[in-house]
Amino acid sequence: MMLDDLRQTLDEVGHCIWSLDLPTGQVTLSPTCGRLLGVPAERLATFAAFQALVHPDDRQARSDAIGRALGEGGGYEVEFRVVRPEGGIRWLRSRGQVRLGPDGRPARHSGVILGIDEQKKAEADLRAREAHMQSILDTVPEAMVVTDADGLIHSFSTAAERLFGYPAAEIAGCNVSVLMPEPMRGAHAGHIERYRRTGERRVIGTTRVVTGRRRDGSTFPVEITLGEMRSGEQVFVTGFINDLTQHQWTQARLRELQSELVHISRLSAMGEMASALAHELNQPLGAIANYTNGCRRLLADPDPEAIARTREGLDKTAEQALRAGQIIRRLREFVSRGETEKRIEPVTRLIEEASALALVGAGEQGITAHFALDPQVSAVLADRVQVQQVLVNLIRNAREAMLQSARRELTVETRTLGPGSVEIAVSDTGPGIAEEVADRLFQPFVTTKPGGMGVGLSICRSIVEAHGGRLTVERNRAGGATFRLTLPTAREGASLHAG
Structure with a gap:
């Protein structure tokens, strides 16, 4: 009774149970076997009849597995497909056991067959997902x-x-x-x-x-x-x-190209300032020539008064030589390519040296420069040459903007913006920034100058942002433009760069 209950339970869960008495050829099948293969159970009475329902691609594997068990005894397990009469394909797993008789020959062959369509579908889905994931990982x-x-x-x-x-x-x-x-x-x-x-x-x-x-x-x-x-x-x-090999090479190349562009920009600026610089240098050089000629005449007929005046003339000659030397030194430092290196720099000195270079010839143009430098603003962490290039560019732009204005006043101011940054403002009394270019002024190749390339302010903003600061522009009360440059302050206790 218990055996019948077990068979009924296995039948209810879809397990086909079968047994073959090899000496007599008698086959016993549970009702599920016919349902799994889609044919009446009586059509499964022989190995050949069952094998005919197996998918042609799987027949050999099933036959080999059963053949080994019949020859040696023991169990086997094989998965295969069957082709149902209505044309459907179904996956089955067969587990069989062959018992040998006393004479060593197979006596009984029995086993169980169950449907594994859901498992095969899950395996196929898993393989598809794995293949999809692998294709993503491969690309x-x-x-x-x-x-x-x-x-x-x-x-x-x-x-x-x-x-x-x-x-x-x-x-x-x-x-x-x-x-x-x-x-x-x-x-x-x-x-x-x-x-x-x-x-x-x-x-x-x-x-x-x-x-x-x-x-x-x-x-x-x-x-x-x-x-x-x-x-x-x-x-x-x-x-x-x-x-990161390519990334680091690219970054290094970008820094190199930026350095080249900055250098070329400085050279271009110097070309535009050449005539004014020549005028500025001619003044001390002409004075030197006049003083030396005067000293020569005084020494032609020396007396105590002539010697005293000669000494005075030589002192003035030395002063003019130093003045010319300072102009040359500023010019050399500005044009020099140098290395990008941030140091502690006094804000006042940055402005004084940049303005001394950028305001050459400003007096002849009727431009008045005003400086309102907050004594509380001490030092910033900056590359001196690059920041001075920004200041020179902003001051020169302000000068050019005022050439057609009746009022020509240029103002440079500094102030502290909280504990971490300072602001340098360059203002002019020119016509201001045109509305059509105001929001694009710092983009490359945007310019308000008839012959300008439009890269100066773009380079300036790149330099300032590389220093951790900002560069903005606005219209001021006089109707002109005010450029505001912010830079991070130097840490307290750091030593100033004396160079």
Whole structure:
């Protein structure tokens, strides 16, 4: 009775039970067998009849599995498809057992068959998802490396193969430290042990810039982001890795090109100021010539009074020589390419030196310059030559803007903006900024000058922003323009650059 209940239960859950007495050829089948294969149970009385329902591509595998069991005894398990009479395909799993008789020959063959369509569909869906995920990992530009809690590599993406030079099949199972140079490689085991012991996530969830090591031993900078994933009791760490070699080269090249553009801009500015500078230099040089000629005449007939006047003339000659030398020194410093290096610079000196150069010849143009420098403004962290280039450019623009104005006043002011920054404002009494270009004034190739290239203010803003500051413009009360330049202040206690 219990056996009948068991058979009924198996039948209800869709398990086909069958038994074949080999000496007599008698077959016993449960009702489910016919339902699974879609034919009456009496059509399944022989191996050939059952085999005829099996998908042609699976017949040989089923036949081989059963043949081995019949020859040696024991069990087997095989999955196969059957073609139902209505044309449908169904997946089945067959588990069989062959018992041998006393003579060593097979005596009884029995087993169970169950439908596995849902399982096969789930497996197919899983394979499709895995294939989709793999296709994404194969095309994503970031290298992906998955390790277990011991640091052993479980997954190595196609991008990782290209980046490190290892085939995935070769590096699988290796410790991830092979991708690191010394001393990182030697220290990695300690990091893994601490992570396993304490569970402390020092680098999980962070992005760091470290050094990677290729298969050929060469090293290169990489950016790595680590994430943790748990599967049951297992812990896996996934690393997404970017090669920074090209990025760093590009950044270096951009800095180089910016430096070139800044240098060319300075040379262009000097070309425009050449005539004014020549006039400025001619004054001390002409004075030197006059003083020396006067001294020569006085010494032609020396007397105590002539010698005293000669001494006075020589002193004035020296003063004019120093004046000319200062002009040349400012010119040389401004045009010099130099290296970009931020130092502690006094704001007053930055303005004085830049304005001395930019205001050459301003008096002849009827321009009056005013300076309102707040004594509380001390020093900023800046590259002196670059910031002075900005100031020279702003002052020269203000001069040019006022050439057609009746009132020509240029003002340079400084003030403190809170504890962290200072402001330098350059104002003019010109016509102001036209509305059609006001919101685009700092974009490259936008200019209000008839012959201008429109790169000066764009370069100025780039320099200021590289210093952590801002450069803005607004219309002032006089109707002209006011450019406001902010820079971060130097830390207290830092020494000023004396150079």
